[in-house]
Amino acid sequence: MNTVKNFIKLSFKNIRRHPVKNFLIGIVIFLASILFLFNGSLKENAESAWKDYFSRTFTGDYHITSYQGLDRDYTLPSFTLPRKMISSQIIDYLDKNQVVYSKRIKIGAAVYDDKKSEFKGSLPALIGIDWEKELALLSNLKIVSGRFDPDLPNGILVWKEYADSLKWKAGDEITLYMKDTEKNTYPYSFRVMGIVNHQEGASLEGKGVIQMFPALFVSYQYLALQLGIEDNQAVEIAVWDKEGKYEKDLKKLAEENSLQYFQGTQGYGIVFGIVELLGFFGSSIAALILVILVVATLNLNMMGFFERRKEIGSLVAMGARPFWLVGLLLMEMVVFATLVFALACGFYFILTQTGGKGIDFGEMAVFFAGKKFTAGFELQSVVNGYLTILIVSFISSIYPIYLTTKINPVDVFREAEI
Amino acid sequence: MIALEEVRKTYLLGKTKVEALKGVTFQINKGEMVCLMGPSGSGKSTLLNLAGCLDRPDSGKIWIDGEEVSLYSLKKLAGIRSSKIGFIFQAFNLIPVINVYENIEFPLMIKKEKISEKEKKTRIDNLIQAVGLEKFAKHRPDELSGGQRQRVAIARALVSSPEIVFADEPTANLDSETGKTILELLASLNQNKKTTFVFATHDPSITRYATSLFQMKDGILSKKEI
Ligand SMILES: Nc1ncnc2c1ncn2[C@@H]1O[C@H](COP(=O)(O)OP(=O)(O)OP(=O)(O)O)[C@@H](O)[C@H]1O
Numbered sequence: 001m002n003t004v005k006n007f008i009k010l011s012f013k014n015i016r017r018h019p020v021k022n023f024l025i026g027i028v029i030f031l032a033s034i035l036f037l038f039n040g041s042l043k044e045n046a047e048s049a050w051k052d053y054f055s056r057t058f059t060g061d062y063h064i065t066s067y068q069g070l071d072r073d074y075t076l077p078s079f080t081l082p083r084k085m086i087s088s089q090i091i092d093y094l095d096k097n098q099v100v101y102s103k104r105i106k107i108g109a110a111v112y113d114d115k116k117s118e119f120k121g122s123l124p125a126l127i128g129i130d131w132e133k134e135l136a137l138l139s140n141l142k143i144v145s146g147r148f149d150p151d152l153p154n155g156i157l158v159w160k161e162y163a164d165s166l167k168w169k170a171g172d173e174i175t176l177y178m179k180d181t182e183k184n185t186y187p188y189s190f191r192v193m194g195i196v197n198h199q200e201g202a203s204l205e206g207k208g209v210i211q212m213f214p215a216l217f218v219s220y221q222y223l224a225l226q227l228g229i230e231d232n233q234a235v236e237i238a239v240w241d242k243e244g245k246y247e248k249d250l251k252k253l254a255e256e257n258s259l260q261y262f263q264g265t266q267g268y269g270i271v272f273g274i275v276e277l278l279g280f281f282g283s284s285i286a287a288l289i290l291v292i293l294v295v296a297t298l299n300l301n302m303m304g305f306f307e308r309r310k311e312i313g314s315l316v317a318m319g320a321r322p323f324w325l326v327g328l329l330l331m332e333m334v335v336f337a338t339l340v341f342a343l344a345c346g347f348y349f350i351l352t353q354t355g356g357k358g359i360d361f362g363e364m365a366v367f368f369a370g371k372k373f374t375a376g377f378e379l380q381s382v383v384n385g386y387l388t389i390l391i392v393s394f395i396s397s398i399y400p401i402y403l404t405t406k407i408n409p410v411d412v413f414r415e416a417e418i
Numbered sequence: 419m420i421a422l423e424e425v426r427k428t429y430l431l432g433k434t435k436v437e438a439l440k441g442v443t444f445q446i447n448k449g450e451m452v453c454l455m456g457p458s459g460s461g462k463s464t465l466l467n468l469a470g471c472l473d474r475p476d477s478g479k480i481w482i483d484g485e486e487v488s489l490y491s492l493k494k495l496a497g498i499r500s501s502k503i504g505f506i507f508q509a510f511n512l513i514p515v516i517n518v519y520e521n522i523e524f525p526l527m528i529k530k531e532k533i534s535e536k537e538k539k540t541r542i543d544n545l546i547q548a549v550g551l552e553k554f555a556k557h558r559p560d561e562l563s564g565g566q567r568q569r570v571a572i573a574r575a576l577v578s579s580p581e582i583v584f585a586d587e588p589t590a591n592l593d594s595e596t597g598k599t600i601l602e603l604l605a606s607l608n609q610n611k612k613t614t615f616v617f618a619t620h621d622p623s624i625t626r627y628a629t630s631l632f633q634m635k636d637g638i639l640s641k642k643e644i
Pocket residue numbers: 411414429430431436437438456457458459460461462463464465
């Protein structure tokens with residue numbers, strides 16, 4: 001214990017003594033740390049912006065779907081209703097905890113073109129929602145043409161991108177084939193009462209390779225009646241729980257009932273791979289930084305090693321064992337890395353506090369669901385950054401430290417006389 | 419206390435062999451103040467390094483306190499140095515970033531055996547007093563004169579209560595006046611604390627502080643009468 005204390009004390013003193021070397025290593029570590037923190041923030045921004053986007057446009061913060069066993073994602077609705085609906089256990093849990101949620105019926109509907117007498121290729125998701133509840137919760141949805149009419153039972157709202165692709169307009173009568181609870185497929189006719197689009201995140205259009213949301217919204221009650229679904233049953237539950245207070249419980253319940261749990265943030269991962277892209281981007285930068293960091297600090301540590309040969313030689317002469325020396329030098333490295341990293345954190349924190357209204361990434365704003373980027377301070381990236389800096393410092397000092405243990409004082413003193 | 423028997427050490431300088439020690443046999447008793455004289459290149463430093471367990475001989479035997487150390491591993495030798503041996507170097511070799519007190523304390527940090535903080539402090543304070551540096555305890559080495567630095571080195575060599583202290587030309591970097599006071603200090607420590615000193619020197623004027631005198635020539639050691 002005392003030894004550690006002494007090591008730390010000595011480390012601080014030694015750090016002050018090689019100002020140039022330590023300044024140079026310090027700058028490299030400092031910049032790398034800032035980049036790490038920034039990188040973490042990049043990903044976090046993308047995640048939270050997209051989560052918010054999905055939550056307010058489409059999916060809720062997360063939802064539970066009764067696609068038993070089928071590993072489907074949001075873009076691929078099933079033409080068949082699930083054998084089992086959302087269990088009452090989950091509904092009870094939600095009611096008991098007064099969670100904000102909405103029941104939905106989701107089903108894949110085949111679009112029939114009356115004029116050409118043929119089916120269209122794609123299978124859009126027809127989603128039966130509680131109009132009153134969800135039109136308020138989906139606050140990023142905007143009706144861009146037509147209007148919402150609560151008195152029109154078979155009225156649907158169509159996602160603009162999808163409506164455009166089928167040339168549907170407000171007021172059009174359309175035919176959809178669906179399978180009901182008896183497994184019979186019938187045509188149902190609907191009236192397009194409005195075309196919806198998102199308010200924020202406009203820069204998304206044309207960026208995605210796949211069609212984003214082939215989605216149609218219809219009244220839950222009307223759809224339940226048509227398909228013969230008993231009242232109060234749901235294929236899907238959308239939950240608005242920004243803090244994720246109930247997330248863990250619900251995830252567990254979903255698992256127990258073999259239902260699919262889906263989080264808003266998973267949505268963009270599946271749809272665009274944006275987080276993967278940012279992650280790849282980030283790790284490429286990080287890898288580059290690390291290589292530079294290792295090379296730079298290794299060089300500087302080697303210089304430091306030669307500078308201190310004589311001193312280390314006298315420590316060895318005094319009876320310092322290799323193990324002791326390694327401890328001392330490692331501690332020096334840890335103390336130094338910690339100091340610089342703390343400094344970088346402090347600096348970065350001030351940056352985030354004075355960052356203003358955020359940075360507009362222009363074309364690249366698609367990464368952040370069209371929002372501005374605001375540098376944030378993420379605990380996770382602080383931890384990751386610190387560990388990385390420690391590991392890198394360790395790698396780049398291990399060889400110089402190894403050389404140190406090979407120092408022979410007799411040689412060193414002879415050299416010193418030259 | 420220290421005995422060498424037929425100790426040989428040969429160095430390779432390129433292709434030529436340099437026989438630095440050609441079979442040295444001698445013995446040092448407790449409380450002695452041994453002076454090693456000899457021209458440059460005669461093997462004085464080599465002898466001190468071997469006797470001080472900094473290096474190992476090619477052949478021959480070395481005993482310290484009756485323990486044969488000539489075949490010990492480097493790690494084991496480090497332990498012997500830490501507990502039994504002190505060094506005073508020509509070039510002082512103090513640690514520049516820490517003050518006088520901390521420099522003297524250093525060998526105690528390396529030591530395996532536990533010494534209480536209180537005991538540490540009294541030891542160091544006593545030594546600082548003995549070498550006359552009370553006013554400089556908080557100064558860093560670069561704020562001291564050469565003579566003062568060598569005093570710090572002496573105190574440092576003595577702090578772990580070694581049985582023997584080796585000093586390789588301790589006065590070579592000092593003017594003759596300062597050199598004399600350093601030797602006087604060693605002599606008084608030898609008298610008062612019964613510490614054994616072995617020092618090598620070129621300077622005939624400081625041989626008079628020795629209780630026994632050896633002459634080194636071309637790797638061969640011979641005793642000289644005082
Ligand atoms: N590490 C070494 N490599 C090669 N030769 C060495 C080495 N150490 C000593 N020698 C040689 O051994 C001989 C004795 O050297 P040593 O340093 O012991 O002499 P010295 O008496 O201490 O000389 P000085 O008074 O100049 O310090 C010299 O010829 C020297 O060149």
